Amino acid sequence: MALSLLTATSAFAQSDTRPDPLAKLPPANSVKLSQVIAKTEGRPGFYAIKSVSYSDGEYEIVYFMDDGAEVRMNYDAETGEARPPKEGGLFGQ
16 A cells, blocks of 8 residues: 555656746846836836836836826836836726
């Protein structure tokens, strides 16, 4: 009984494919996040960053303006260029 359980566990472990932890990170040729943050901090009226995330080839930075307005800005990870959010917001689809 113990031998069959050990064999089954071993076979399961060998067939277990784990996802690549780097697959969800920006590619090696991406613009550095520090450059994107510096670009955001240089925007007129910038006050403070609320959050930073990466998904689907874009950095998303949510920040506050001097007047308390919350801004959500997406940056292309390869070029560092700002673009409207893909979903929601004024220009989202």
